Amino acid sequence: MQVGLTHFLVVSALLFCLGLYAMLSRRNAVAILMGIELMLNAANINLVAFNKYVAPAALNGQVFALVVITLAACEAGVGLALVMAAYRNLETVHVDEINVMKW
Amino acid sequence: MVELAWLIPLLPLAACALIMAFGRRLPGHGAYLAVAGIALAAVLSIGIFFQMLGHAEPYEANVRWMLLGQVPLDLGIRVDALTTVMLLVVTVVGSMIFIYSIGYMHGDPRYPRFFAYLSLFAASMLLLVLANNLLFLYAGWELVGLCSYLLIGFYFEKPSAARASMKAFITTRVGDFFMFLGILLLFLHLGTFRFEDIFAKVREGALGPLTIGGLPLLTVAAVLLFGGAVGKSAQVPLHTWLPDAMEGPTPVSALIHAATMVAAGVYMVARMFTLFFASPGREALEVVAWIGGITALMAATIGVVQDDIKRVLAYSTISQLGLMMLGLGVGGYTAGMFHLMTHAFFKALLFLGAGSVIHAMHTNSIKEMGGLAKVMPSTYWTFLIGTLALAGVFPFAGFWSKDEILLETLHHNSTLFALGALTSFLTAFYMFRVILYTFMGTTRSPRAHPHESPRVMTGPLWVLAGFSVVVGLVGAPFLGNPFQGFLHFEGVKAVPFSLGLAAASLGIAGLGIVAAYAVYYWKFVPSSALRRAVGPLYTLVVNKYYVDELYAVAIVRPTLWVAGALRSFDIYVIDLLVNLIGLGGLGLARLYRVVDIYVVDGAVNMIGVAVGLFGQTLRYVQTGRAQNYLLVIALGVIVILAAGLFR
Amino acid sequence: MGELAAFIILSAITLASAVVVVTSGNIVRSALSLVPTFLGVTGLYILLQAEFVAGIQVLIYAGAITVLILFVIMLTEGGTGLRVRQTNEQVPLSILAAAVLAVLLVGVLAQAPWPRAAELLPQYTASGIGEALLTNLVLVFEVTSLVLLVALMGAIIVARRER
Numbered sequence: 027m028q029v030g031l032t033h034f035l036v037v038s039a040l041l042f043c044l045g046l047y048a049m050l051s052r053r054n055a056v057a058i059l060m061g062i063e064l065m066l067n068a069a070n071i072n073l074v075a076f077n078k079y080v081a082p083a084a085l086n087g088q089v090f091a092l093v094v095i096t097l098a099a100c101e102a103g104v105g106l107a108l109v110m111a112a113y114r115n116l117e118t119v120h121v122d123e124i125n126v127m128k129w
Numbered sequence: 130m131v132e133l134a135w136l137i138p139l140l141p142l143a144a145c146a147l148i149m150a151f152g153r154r155l156p157g158h159g160a161y162l163a164v165a166g167i168a169l170a171a172v173l174s175i176g177i178f179f180q181m182l183g184h185a186e187p188y189e190a191n192v193r194w195m196l197l198g199q200v201p202l203d204l205g206i207r208v209d210a211l212t213t214v215m216l217l218v219v220t221v222v223g224s225m226i227f228i229y230s231i232g233y234m235h236g237d238p239r240y241p242r243f244f245a246y247l248s249l250f251a252a253s254m255l256l257l258v259l260a261n262n263l264l265f266l267y268a269g270w271e272l273v274g275l276c277s278y279l280l281i282g283f284y285f286e287k288p289s290a291a292r293a294s295m296k297a298f299i300t301t302r303v304g305d306f307f308m309f310l311g312i313l314l315l316f317l318h319l320g321t322f323r324f325e326d327i328f329a330k331v332r333e334g335a336l337g338p339l340t341i342g343g344l345p346l347l348t349v350a351a352v353l354l355f356g357g358a359v360g361k362s363a364q365v366p367l368h369t370w371l372p373d374a375m376e377g378p379t380p381v382s383a384l385i386h387a388a389t390m391v392a393a394g395v396y397m398v399a400r401m402f403t404l405f406f407a408s409p410g411r412e413a414l415e416v417v418a419w420i421g422g423i424t425a426l427m428a429a430t431i432g433v434v435q436d437d438i439k440r441v442l443a444y445s446t447i448s449q450l451g452l453m454m455l456g457l458g459v460g461g462y463t464a465g466m467f468h469l470m471t472h473a474f475f476k477a478l479l480f481l482g483a484g485s486v487i488h489a490m491h492t493n494s495i496k497e498m499g500g501l502a503k504v505m506p507s508t509y510w511t512f513l514i515g516t517l518a519l520a521g522v523f524p525f526a527g528f529w530s531k532d533e534i535l536l537e538t539l540h541h542n543s544t545l546f547a548l549g550a551l552t553s554f555l556t557a558f559y560m561f562r563v564i565l566y567t568f569m570g571t572t573r574s575p576r577a578h579p580h581e582s583p584r585v586m587t588g589p590l591w592v593l594a595g596f597s598v599v600v601g602l603v604g605a606p607f608l609g610n611p612f613q614g615f616l617h618f619e620g621v622k623a624v625p626f627s628l629g630l631a632a633a634s635l636g637i638a639g640l641g642i643v644a645a646y647a648v649y650y651w652k653f654v655p656s657s658a659l660r661r662a663v664g665p666l667y668t669l670v671v672n673k674y675y676v677d678e679l680y681a682v683a684i685v686r687p688t689l690w691v692a693g694a695l696r697s698f699d700i701y702v703i704d705l706l707v708n709l710i711g712l713g714g715l716g717l718a719r720l721y722r723v724v725d726i727y728v729v730d731g732a733v734n735m736i737g738v739a740v741g742l743f744g745q746t747l748r749y750v751q752t753g754r755a756q757n758y759l760l761v762i763a764l765g766v767i768v769i770l771a772a773g774l775f776r
Numbered sequence: 777m778g779e780l781a782a783f784i785i786l787s788a789i790t791l792a793s794a795v796v797v798v799t800s801g802n803i804v805r806s807a808l809s810l811v812p813t814f815l816g817v818t819g820l821y822i823l824l825q826a827e828f829v830a831g832i833q834v835l836i837y838a839g840a841i842t843v844l845i846l847f848v849i850m851l852t853e854g855g856t857g858l859r860v861r862q863t864n865e866q867v868p869l870s871i872l873a874a875a876v877l878a879v880l881l882v883g884v885l886a887q888a889p890w891p892r893a894a895e896l897l898p899q900y901t902a903s904g905i906g907e908a909l910l911t912n913l914v915l916v917f918e919v920t921s922l923v924l925l926v927a928l929m930g931a932i933i934v935a936r937r938e939r
Contacts (some may be wrong), residue, residue, distance in 0.1 A: 029783045032886050034820065037787045039881040041794055043874040048798035050760050050870035051863050056849055057806055058756075060797055063841065067817050070833075074826045080890055082897040085904045088826050089913055092905070095829075095836050096920050100927030102841050106848040107935035113852045114937075121756055122864045128753030760866050763873045770880055 034075035042068035053120045055109045059102060066098045130176040131188045134208045134259060137173050137216065141166040142252035145245045152241040157231070163244035164227045167251050171220035174213070181213045182615070189261055189325070200320055207261030207324065210616040214466060215258035215396055218473045221596075222388045223251050225589035229481050230380040232585035233488065243283065247384070250276035254389050258396060262322040263312045266397065270308070270357065273390045274301050280385060281377040293373035300370040304360015311353030318346065328403040351404045351413035354397065355420075362394030362450045365424045369677050371447055375439040379484030382439060387446050387480050388473035395453045395469050402462055402618055411460075418458025418541070422548035425451030427674065429555035433562070434671050437493045438483045441563050445519065446476060448552055452534055455549060461537030462618035467604045468530035474600055475518035475526060478593035482512035485586055486567060489579035495566040497577075502568040505581045509568050511590040516564055518597040520557035521638045523631075526601030532634045533604065540624050550637055557641025565649040783823060790816030801862050807845050814838040828902040 041064055048061025070091045077087025113119050144166030148159035155162050187209030194204045227247060234243050253276055257269025275298075282294030316322060318339065319330050330336075331347065339346035358364070363371040374386050385391070398405065398417060405413040425448045432444035449472050456465035485508040490498055502509040518525035521532070531553060538546040581587065604612040606626035613623055647653045660667050669675070750757075793813035800806040814837040821830035898904045909917045 027780060029779050029823070031890055031892075033783060033787075034824070035885040036882055037790065037820070039878060039885060040791055042881070043878040044791070044794045044798050046763060046877060047870050047874040050756060050763060050873065051867045052798070053860075053862055053864050054803050056845060056852070057798075057803060057862065060806060060810060060845065063810070063837070064794055064797065064813070067814070067837070070829075071817060071820055074821055074824045074829060076890075077826070078824045078897055080893055082893050082895055084912075085898070085901060085908050086913075088829050088901060088905055089908055089916065091826070091829050092832060093916060093920050095832055096924060099836050099841060100924055102844060103931040104927050104934065106844055107931040109848055110851060110935045119852045120860075122754055124755075125753030127755065128751055756864060756866065760869055760873065763877075764869070767873055767876050767880065771876075774880065774884065 031075055031079040034071060038068040038071040038075070041065075041071065053122055055112070055119045055121050056106070058121065059105050059109070062105075063098060063102065066094060070094050130173070130180050131185065131208050132190070133173060134177060134188065134206055135190060137170045137220075138252045138255035138259060140170045140173075140252075141248040141255070145248035145252060148241050148245040148248065152245075155241070159241035159244045160227075160231045163248045164224065164231070166248055167220060167223045167227050170251070170255065171217075171224050174216035174220045177208060178213050178217055181208070181210060191261070203262075203323060204265055205261050206259040206265075208259070211396070211399060211466070212258055214470055214616055216255065218392075218470050219251065219254050219258065219389050222473050222477050222593070223254075223384060225593055226380050226384045226388075226477060226481065229383075229484075229586050229589040230378075232583050233380055233484055234378060239283070243280075243378070246276055246279050246283070247380075250280065250385060250390070254393070257393055261324055263315070263324070263327075264322045266400075267305075267309065267312060270305065270361065270393065270397075273385070273393060274298060274305065274361070277301075277374070277385050277390055280381040281374045283377055283381065287376065289373075290376040293370075293376040297370040297374050300367050301360040304357045304367050306356075307353045308357025308360075311350045311356070314341075314346070314350045314353065324400065331403055331407050345409045345412075347404065348408040348412045351401065351408050352416055354401055354404070355413065355417055358394030358397050358454075359420065360394075361397075362391050362454070363424075363447045364394070364420050364451060364454060365427060366676065368424060368428065368447050369673075369680065372440050372443045372673075375437070375443050379439070379480060379487060382443070383477045383480035383484070386443065387476040391446060391450055392453075392469050392473060395450065395457065395465060398454065398457050399462060399466055402457070405457075406460075406618070406620060414458050414460065416458075417454050418538075418545055421451045421454025421456075421458055422538075422545045423451070424448070425455060425552040426548050426555075429552045429559070430670050431673050433555060433559045434667065435559075436496050438486065438495050438498075438563060438567065439480070439493055441495075441559060442476070442479055442483060445479075445556065445560070448556065449476070449519075452531065452549065452552060455545060456534035456537055459537045459541035459545060460621050461534055461623070462621050463604075463613050463616055463623055464530065464533035464537050466616055467612055468527075468534055471518070471526035471530040471597075471601055474593055475515045475597040478511060478515040478590060478597055479519065481586070481590055481593065482508050482515060485582045485590065486512075486579075488582060488586075490574065490577050492574070492577075495563055497574045498567045498572070499570045499574075500568070500572040501579060504579050507581060507587040507590060511587075511594040512568070513564065514594040514597055516560045518601075520560055520641065521553055521634060522642075523635055524598075524601070526597050526599075528635065528638075529601035529604045532631050535634050536624050536627060536630050539630060550634075553634060553637045554641045554644075557638045558645045561642050561645035562649055565645060569650065779823065782819070786816050786819035786823065789813075790820065801859070803849055803862065804846070807842065807849055810842050810845065811838050814842070825897050826901060828905050 045061045045064030045066075045068060048064065049058050052058055052061065073087045073091045073094070077085065077091075081087065109119060112124070116124055118124065141163070144162050147162055148155065152159055187207060189205060189207045191203040191205035194202045196202065227244070230243065230247065234240055237243065250273060253269050253272030255269075257266060257273060260266040260269060278294045278298040281297050282291050284290045285294075312322070315327060318336060319327055321327060321330075336347045336350075341349050360367040371386060371391070375382055377386075405411075405417065408414070428444045428447035428451060432441050432448065435441045435444060449468070453465045453468050453472070456468055485505065486498065486501060487493055489501070489505060489508075492498070514525065518527040521527045535546065535549050535553070538549045602608060604610055610623075610626075617623065648656050648659060672678070790813055793809045793811075793816060796809040797806050797813060800809065814833060818830045818833045818838070821827075821833060
C-alpha cells in the first residue's frame with residue numbers, strides 16, 4: 027500500500043489531539059506550552075503533506091511551515107519568559123493555583 | 130271663607146314645624162307662634178261657622194290621589210254642620226288652653242317642645258274632623274294617638290309617666306285595630322273610602338243582604354268601627370288608659386283627654402251615623418248605647434272614691450263620654466253632639482282649674498287641700514261654674530245637653546234611662562265632694578302657701594266659664610233650639626221637650642249636691658260610716674273593679690311571656706345561625722391564611738431559593754482559571770463541529 | 777513498501793513520544809520526550825520530500841526550543857523531582873474532548889475527496905524555498921524577521937528581573 031495523504035493527515039490529527047489533551051489537563055505551565063508545541067507540529071505536518079499531495083508547484087506549504095516554525099519559536103520564547111515572570115511574582119508554576127481572573 | 134278650610138289644619142302644623150326648627154329663638158320660646166297658629170285657625174273656623182249658619186250647602190274639596198285599577202281614589206275635606214261644630218270646639222277650647230299653658234308650663238326645660246307637640250296635636254285633630262274619607266280620618270286618628278303618647282310621656286323621666294304613655298298608646302291601638310278592620314271591610318265591599326259615597330251606597334242597600342260569620346255585614350262593620358271609638362273615647366273595656374294619662378301636664382289633660390281627642394270617638398260615631406242607623410234592627414246603635422250606659426255608671430262610681438283631683442275628673446270624663454255614646458246610641462244624634470260641645474267647655478275649664486289648684490298646692494290630693502276659696506277666688510268661682518255645668522244645673526250648659534240625652538233615653542229604654550239618671554246623681558255627688566274638700570273649710574296642709582295663679586292662667590278660666598254659662602242656650606228649647614236646626618240627622622226625629630223631665634233631671638242633680646253636702650260638709654252621715662255600710666262594694670270600686678289587674682294577668686303577662694320566648698329564639702337560634710356563618714367565614718379565613726403562608730408564600734419563596742441555589746451552582750463556573758475556560762472552549766468547538774457535520 | 781514501513785516506524789516514534797510528553801508524571805521526562813517526538817516529525821518531513829523544513833525542524837525545535845524548555849523547568853523549580861501531581865481535575869473531560877475531536881477530525885479528513893495534484897515536487901526543494909522567499913514571498917520573509925525581533929525584545933523585557 028502506498029503512503030498517501032490520508033496517512034499523514036491521520037497522524038497529524040492524533041498528534042493534534044494529544045497536544046490538546048496536554049493543554050487541557052496539565053498543571054505545570056511549561057507542560058501546557060509543550061502541548062502547544064505539539065499542536066503546532068501537527069499543523070506543520072498537515073501543511074507539508076498538503077503541499078506535496080495537493081499543490082506541489084508553488085512550495086507555499088513548506089514556506090508556510092517554515093514561518094510557523096519561526097513563530098512557534100518566538101511564541102515559546104515569550105511564553106516561557108511569561109512563565110518565569112509569573113513564577114517570580116506568584117511563587118508557582120501550577121496554573122490551577124492562579125485564579126486571579128475570578129473578579 | 131269655606132274654601133280656605135284646608136288652611137285650618139295647616140296653620141298649627143306650620144307652627145309646629147317652625148317651633149321644632151327654631152324653638153327658643155322664637156318670641157316667647159315658640160308659645161306665641163303656637164297660640165297664633167291655633168287662634169288663626171279659630172278665626173277661620175268662626176268665619177266658616179257664620180257662613181254655614183246661612184244654610185250653606187256642605188262643602189267638599191277633593192284631590193285625586195291615585196287609581197286603584199279602574200277606581201280612582203279621591204281624598205279631601207268636607208265642611209258641613211258636624212264639621213263646623215267640631216272645628217269651633219277644637220279651635221276655641223284649644224286657643225284657651227294654649228294661652229293657659231304659657232303660664233302653667235313656665236320654667237319647664239322643654240317649653241318649646243311642649244308647644245310643638247300641642248300644635249301638632251291641633252293639626253292632627255283638625256285633619257280628623259275635616260276629613261271626607263276614612264283614610265284621612267284614620268290618619269288623623271293615629272296622629273292624635275301619637276301626640277297623646279308624646280304628651281302623656283312629656284315628663285318621661287318619671288317612670289310612671291313613661292308607663293302611662295305606653296299604656297295609652299297600646300290600649301287605644303287595640304281599638305284602632307278593630308277600626309281598621311271595619312274600614313277594610315267597608316272598602317272591600319263598597320270600593321270607596323269617601324263618606325258620602327259610602328252613605329249613598331248604604332242607603333241604596335248595597336250591603337243589605339250580606340252577612341259575615343252569620344251576622345249582618347253592616348252591623349259587623351259598624352261595630353268594628355265603634356271598636357276604635359271604644360278605645361279612643363275610653364269606653365269599657367278599653368277605658369283603663371285614661372286615668373293613667375293624668376300623668377301628663379294638666380293642659381294636656383284638659384285639651385286631649387277631656388275636650389277633644391277623647392271626643393273623637395263620639396264624633397266618629399256621629400259622622401258614620403248613617404251606617405249605624407242602617408244596620409238591621411239598629412243593632413249597632415244598641416251596642417253603642419249599652420256600652421255607653423254601662424261605662425257612664427261604672428266610671429261615675431269609681432270617681433266617687435278617688436282622692437286625686439285629676440283622677441276624679443278623668444273618671445268623670447269617661448262617664449260623660451259614656452253619656453254621649455248613650456245619647457247617640459238611642460238615636461239622639463243632636464243630643465250626643467250637643468253634650469260633646471258643652472262638655473268640651475266645662476271639662477276643659479275644670480281641668481284648667483284643677484291645674485291652677487295643683488300649681489298652688491304642689492299636690493294632687495284633695496285630702497291635703499282645703500279652704501282655697503278665699504285664697505284663690507278666680508279659680509274657685511270658675512271651678513264652681515264648671516262644676517254646676519257638669520252637674521247639670523239650670524241654666525248652665527250641662528243642664529241643657531244632659532237633659533236632652535236623658536229625654537232621648539227615656540223614650541228608648543227604661544233601663545238605659547235608669548243608668549243615665551243614676552250617673553247624673555253620682556256626677557253631682559262626686560263633683561261637689563271635690564269642691565267641698567278643695568275649696569271649703571280650712572286648709573289641711575298648714576305649711577302650704579297657696580296663692581292665686583297669674584292672669585295668663587286665670588284669663589282663659591274666665592273665658593271658658595263664660596262659655597260654660599251661655600253655650601248651652603243654643604240648645605235651649607224656649608229659644609227654638611237653634612242647635613237642633615243646625616245639626617241634625619235626616620231620618621231621626623228629636624223627641625220634643627218635656628218640662629217634667631227637665632224638672633226631674635234638675636231634681637236629680639240637686640239631690641246629688643245635697644247628698645254631697647250631707648256627707649262632707651254638714652257631716653250628717655260621716656263618709657267613714659258610708660264606707661262601712663257598702664263594705665265589699667266599696668272595696669270593688671276603690672280597686673276600679675279590678676279591671677287593670679285582670680288585664681295584667683290575662684293579657685300583659687302572656688304577651689310578655691311570648692316576647693320572652695321570641696327573644697330566646699332570636700338569641701339562641703337566629704343569632705346562632707348568624708354566628709355560625711360568621712364562624713364559618715372565620716374558619717375559612719384561617720384556612721386561607723395557612724394556605725397563603727405555606728403554599729402561596731412557599732411557592733414564591735421556593736422560586737427565590739431555587740434561583741439562589743442555581744446561582745450557587747453556577748458560581749463554580751467562574752473559577753478564574755484559564756484551563757477551565759479552555760476546556761469549555763474546546764468542548765464548544767467540538768460541539769459546533771459535530772453539529773456542522775451531522776446537520 | 778519500504779516507504780510504508782518507514783512511515784509506520786516514524787509515526788510510532790512520534791506518537792509514542794508524544795504520549796509520554798503528555799502523560800508523564802515527571803516534567804523533565806516530558807521535556808526530554810519532546811526530542812524523539814520532534815525527530816519523528818523530522819523523519820515525516822523527509823518522507824514528504826521537505827528536506828529544508830526537516831533541517832530547520834531539528835535545528836529549531838529539537839535544538840533551541842527543547843533546550844529553552846529545559847532551562848525554564850530548571851529555573852522554575854518544576855523539576856525538583858518531588859512527586860507533585862501533574863494533572864488537574866479536568867482529566868476525564870479532556871480525554872473525552874480529545875478523543876471526540878480525534879474521531880471527528882480523522883473521520884472528516886479521511887473521508888474528504890482531496891484534489892490530488894498531477895505534478896510532482898521539484899527535485900530540490902531547498903532552492904525552491906529560497907527562491908520563493910526572496911521573490912514571491914519576500915514580504916512574508918521580512919515581516920517574519922520583524923516578528924522575531926519584537927519577540928526577542930519582548931521576551932527579554934518580560935523575563936528581566938525587576939530593578
